[in-house]
Amino acid sequence: MKNEARGARSLGDPEGPHADKYQRILDAGIKVFARKGFHNARVSEIAAEAGVADGTIYIYFKNKDEILIKVFEESLGWIISRVKKELDQEPDPVRKIKRFIWMHLELLEENQALAEVLQVELRQSNKFMKEYLPARWLEYLDIISELVKEGQRQGMITPEISPGIFKRALFGALDELSLNWVLTNKGKSYIKSSAEQLCAIFLKGIVKPGIEV
Amino acid sequence: MKNEARGARSLGDPEGPHADKYQRILDAGIKVFARKGFHNARVSEIAAEAGVADGTIYIYFKNKDEILIKVFEESLGWIISRVKKELDQEPDPVRKIKRFIWMHLELLEENQALAEVLQVELRQSNKFMKEYLPARWLEYLDIISELVKEGQRQGMITPEISPGIFKRALFGALDELSLNWVLTNKGKSYIKSSAEQLCAIFLKGIVKPGIEV
Amino acid sequence: MKNEARGARSLGDPEGPHADKYQRILDAGIKVFARKGFHNARVSEIAAEAGVADGTIYIYFKNKDEILIKVFEESLGWIISRVKKELDQEPDPVRKIKRFIWMHLELLEENQALAEVLQVELRQSNKFMKEYLPARWLEYLDIISELVKEGQRQGMITPEISPGIFKRALFGALDELSLNWVLTNKGKSYIKSSAEQLCAIFLKGIVKPGIEV
Amino acid sequence: MKNEARGARSLGDPEGPHADKYQRILDAGIKVFARKGFHNARVSEIAAEAGVADGTIYIYFKNKDEILIKVFEESLGWIISRVKKELDQEPDPVRKIKRFIWMHLELLEENQALAEVLQVELRQSNKFMKEYLPARWLEYLDIISELVKEGQRQGMITPEISPGIFKRALFGALDELSLNWVLTNKGKSYIKSSAEQLCAIFLKGIVKPGIEV
DNA sequence: GATGAATGAGCTTTCATTCAT
DNA sequence: GATGAATGAAAGCTCATTCAT
Numbered sequence: 009m010k011n012e013a014r015g016a017r018s019l020g021d022p023e024g025p026h027a028d029k030y031q032r033i034l035d036a037g038i039k040v041f042a043r044k045g046f047h048n049a050r051v052s053e054i055a056a057e058a059g060v061a062d063g064t065i066y067i068y069f070k071n072k073d074e075i076l077i078k079v080f081e082e083s084l085g086w087i088i089s090r091v092k093k094e095l096d097q098e099p100d101p102v103r104k105i106k107r108f109i110w111m112h113l114e115l116l117e118e119n120q121a122l123a124e125v126l127q128v129e130l131r132q133s134n135k136f137m138k139e140y141l142p143a144r145w146l147e148y149l150d151i152i153s154e155l156v157k158e159g160q161r162q163g164m165i166t167p168e169i170s171p172g173i174f175k176r177a178l179f180g181a182l183d184e185l186s187l188n189w190v191l192t193n194k195g196k197s198y199i200k201s202s203a204e205q206l207c208a209i210f211l212k213g214i215v216k217p218g219i220e221v
Numbered sequence: 222m223k224n225e226a227r228g229a230r231s232l233g234d235p236e237g238p239h240a241d242k243y244q245r246i247l248d249a250g251i252k253v254f255a256r257k258g259f260h261n262a263r264v265s266e267i268a269a270e271a272g273v274a275d276g277t278i279y280i281y282f283k284n285k286d287e288i289l290i291k292v293f294e295e296s297l298g299w300i301i302s303r304v305k306k307e308l309d310q311e312p313d314p315v316r317k318i319k320r321f322i323w324m325h326l327e328l329l330e331e332n333q334a335l336a337e338v339l340q341v342e343l344r345q346s347n348k349f350m351k352e353y354l355p356a357r358w359l360e361y362l363d364i365i366s367e368l369v370k371e372g373q374r375q376g377m378i379t380p381e382i383s384p385g386i387f388k389r390a391l392f393g394a395l396d397e398l399s400l401n402w403v404l405t406n407k408g409k410s411y412i413k414s415s416a417e418q419l420c421a422i423f424l425k426g427i428v429k430p431g432i433e434v
Numbered sequence: 435m436k437n438e439a440r441g442a443r444s445l446g447d448p449e450g451p452h453a454d455k456y457q458r459i460l461d462a463g464i465k466v467f468a469r470k471g472f473h474n475a476r477v478s479e480i481a482a483e484a485g486v487a488d489g490t491i492y493i494y495f496k497n498k499d500e501i502l503i504k505v506f507e508e509s510l511g512w513i514i515s516r517v518k519k520e521l522d523q524e525p526d527p528v529r530k531i532k533r534f535i536w537m538h539l540e541l542l543e544e545n546q547a548l549a550e551v552l553q554v555e556l557r558q559s560n561k562f563m564k565e566y567l568p569a570r571w572l573e574y575l576d577i578i579s580e581l582v583k584e585g586q587r588q589g590m591i592t593p594e595i596s597p598g599i600f601k602r603a604l605f606g607a608l609d610e611l612s613l614n615w616v617l618t619n620k621g622k623s624y625i626k627s628s629a630e631q632l633c634a635i636f637l638k639g640i641v642k643p644g645i646e647v
Numbered sequence: 648m649k650n651e652a653r654g655a656r657s658l659g660d661p662e663g664p665h666a667d668k669y670q671r672i673l674d675a676g677i678k679v680f681a682r683k684g685f686h687n688a689r690v691s692e693i694a695a696e697a698g699v700a701d702g703t704i705y706i707y708f709k710n711k712d713e714i715l716i717k718v719f720e721e722s723l724g725w726i727i728s729r730v731k732k733e734l735d736q737e738p739d740p741v742r743k744i745k746r747f748i749w750m751h752l753e754l755l756e757e758n759q760a761l762a763e764v765l766q767v768e769l770r771q772s773n774k775f776m777k778e779y780l781p782a783r784w785l786e787y788l789d790i791i792s793e794l795v796k797e798g799q800r801q802g803m804i805t806p807e808i809s810p811g812i813f814k815r816a817l818f819g820a821l822d823e824l825s826l827n828w829v830l831t832n833k834g835k836s837y838i839k840s841s842a843e844q845l846c847a848i849f850l851k852g853i854v855k856p857g858i859e860v
Numbered sequence: 861g862a863t864g865a866a867t868g869a870g871c872t873t874t875c876a877t878t879c880a881t
Numbered sequence: 882g883a884t885g886a887a888t889g890a891a892a893g894c895t896c897a898t899t900c901a902t
Contacts, residue, residue, distance in 0.1 A: 606823025
């Protein structure tokens with residue numbers, strides 16, 4: 009009843025009676041963290057952005073840290089489910105990897121504020137919230153490594169490649185390119201070129217066939 | 222071999238009469254920023270680490286931000302000169318790219334604290350100090366793109382590759398892998414595997430020859 | 435014997451249609467104030483302890499202060515009526531004073547939480563709620579001074595004694611000893627010794643007969 | 648050098664280079680705690696009263712609690728040493744007890760603000776800072792019990808009296824009377840009467856010689 | 861130049877109280 | 882009457898920066 013109008017409005021999947029304000033605070037958190045970074049974000053600014061009183065934040069979240077943690081969890085959860093659903097439609101691991109690259113860039117393009125938060129704050133947090141360590145982010149990375157393993161099983165991907173290193177290499181490249189897109193204002197075409205180029209680089213390499221490496 | 226040119230001091234190349242304290246503060250900054258992150262680093266802790274009084278910091282640096290900026294500038298300057306010198310010894314662009322990958326990882330391995338600062342804080346700062354935007358970091362990235370262009374001129378690298386996107390893809394991958402190495406404690410062998418794998422991936426791709434992509 | 439008149443409810447004598455919740459809040463107030471002290475007691479904790487909603491408190495009490503005031507009033511009212519009733523059974527003023535000492539200690543022993551609130555918070559409140567100044571507490575003190583006056587009239591108590599100072603001296607001594615009993619866990623025998631000793635001290639003094647003072 | 652001018656200015660015995668501000672904050676703490684009570688005292692008000700910035704408080708004290716604790720420690724330390732010195736001049740234990748009663752009341756009369764803090768906050772703190780429990784306060788109480796024991800040894804005080812209960816009874820009475828003096832504005836004569844009456848009560852009792860108790 | 865005590869703006873968080881349901 | 886989610890003022894404390902010595 010309370011949530012009938014939410015539909016596709018925002019990331020995440022809040023449940024329970026407080027869903028509305030919870031989600032508004034989460035969305036506000038994404039915006040403000042993106043604008044100012046976690047440390048320079050003021051709780052009062054998040055409250056204002058969410059249209060609630062400062063104190064209301066603390067009904068739904070233990071503290072400022074928890075807002076960020078929940079932003080990670082809910083956003084990554086939503087991204088993962090979106091990505092997995094689309095990958096199912098691709099026939100083979102190599103096509104899936106291409107699709108993954110495209111989706112990563114497109115999803116973040118659609119959610120620029122979220123992109124900024126994930127790129128910058130996820131690193132900070134990986135370093136400082138070791139007790140938490142976003143399990144969902146590892147889950148996301150493992151989508152890549154699983155695709156590589158499957159490709160190797162099917163004989164499409166060279167067996168010398170380490171899936172564990174590849175997943176980080178690809179993620180790092182994707183992350184750097186979307187960060188760059190977010191920071192500069194290169195327009196949508198940059199996303200397209202980035203996707204195309206990354207597919208080419210990671211799948212076929214850059215050295216001309218026949219050249220010794 | 223690696224440190225032959227650095228004298229007994231440390232990274233960077235401080236000049237002038239204040240060289241000693243200036244450099245001590247800079248080194249202390251790297252350590253403390255690595256340990257705590259920029260926002261949680263206390264100026265007084267940097268001062269203590271450097272063995273100077275709090276107020277002395279402000280004789281050499283305008284403010285806390287400037288310590289970080291100078292850490293970037295001096296460290297990147299030193300890295301760039303080291304890298305360029307070694308790349309000169311490689312015969313062709315493809316070999317140079319391989320050398321670059323190895324050096325990046327090895328240099329950061331040798332300077333773990335610096336690695337942590339560059340990886341995490343450079344992102345933050347890229348985002349917030351747009352007025353500054355570390356020119357040296359772009360210079361470092363451009364080493365890669367110049368190598369790609371040269372490779373394309375010499376016909377060793379496929380012309381479809383965009384050097385501007387490639388430089389960020391490679392940097393992102395390197396960065397992610399060294400961050401992972403820094404955060405987990407995987408030992409030196411992880412650096413080696415990372416370098417080998419990245420060379421393979423970026424130069425030859427992961428799809429088996431003959432497979433359609 | 436001691437509780438015969440109190441029915442199943444508790445201290446005080448709540449009347450009117452709200453009697454139940456009113457009393458439950460009052461009792462909860464005593465418990466929570468005893469546990470945490472007035473300032474550290476949370477209205478929401480009192481509500482929880484009373485099994486009512488936070489807002490309900492404000493139907494029965496103007497604010498948090500008023501809960502404490504009513505705790506004083508109702509508790510002291512109950513204590514006074516209990517004490518007066520028992521004193522009637524004693525034949526002379528000196529015996530009545532002895533009885534008073536015993537009853538004070540025994541009543542608080544039976545209501546330890548109330549004891550803690552009265553002892554600690556009454557002082558605070560005496561100091562800050564000058565506008566209120568618990569009339570009932572003065573009434574309680576005056577029981578003592580009236581007994582002294584009566585004793586002087588009957589020639590049993592030396593006329594040099596000021597009833598006004600004596601009442602405070604005795605109350606202070608009683609209060610300090612019950613506070614000490616509440617804070618340490620000395621068991622029931624400490625109450626007995628305290629009563630005996632106080633009777634001896636206040637009635638006969640501590641100096642041996644014959645010694646010059 | 649820095650402290651040459653302090654003389655009798657304020658309680659306590661601050662040492663070290665920061666003595667001046669430390670003592671000013673302590674004195675300000677006494678005043679403000681007396682005026683408002685610990686919980687309603689604002690750190691900023693103490694700072695203003697001491698003529699320092701808010702932050703300066705935290706150079707000298709860990710937090711607001713510690714100001715109160717140090718007020719207890721230093722004040723009681725000062726009181727104890729003053730009292731002990733004077734008691735030495737009295738010839739026998741009974742005379743010493745009389746002197747103690749007079750001094751207690753006179754010292755607090757001279758330091759009214761301190762009196763209010765000790766009386767009201769010491770109780771609160773006894774209850775809530777069990778970890779701390781002002782050792783000095785116990786030391787002060789023990790002055791009394793030691794005098795009683797000595798009096799019993801010399802045969803001047805009846806052996807039935809428990810020094811441990813007597814010390815609390817006397818302290819409670821003194822405390823209540825000085826609280827009353829502080830709260831009402833009874834003038835100096837009330838102090839005198841209180842002292843006289845307490846001496847009479849505690850030493851000789853209130854019951855006329857010859858009356859059976 | 862070097863010091864480090866002092867500053868005070870500004871933050872997160874708490875919680876008594878209200879009021880729409 | 883009863884509820885409890887929401888409010889928002891207020892306070893303790895931190896720490897980058899200054900400046901008298």
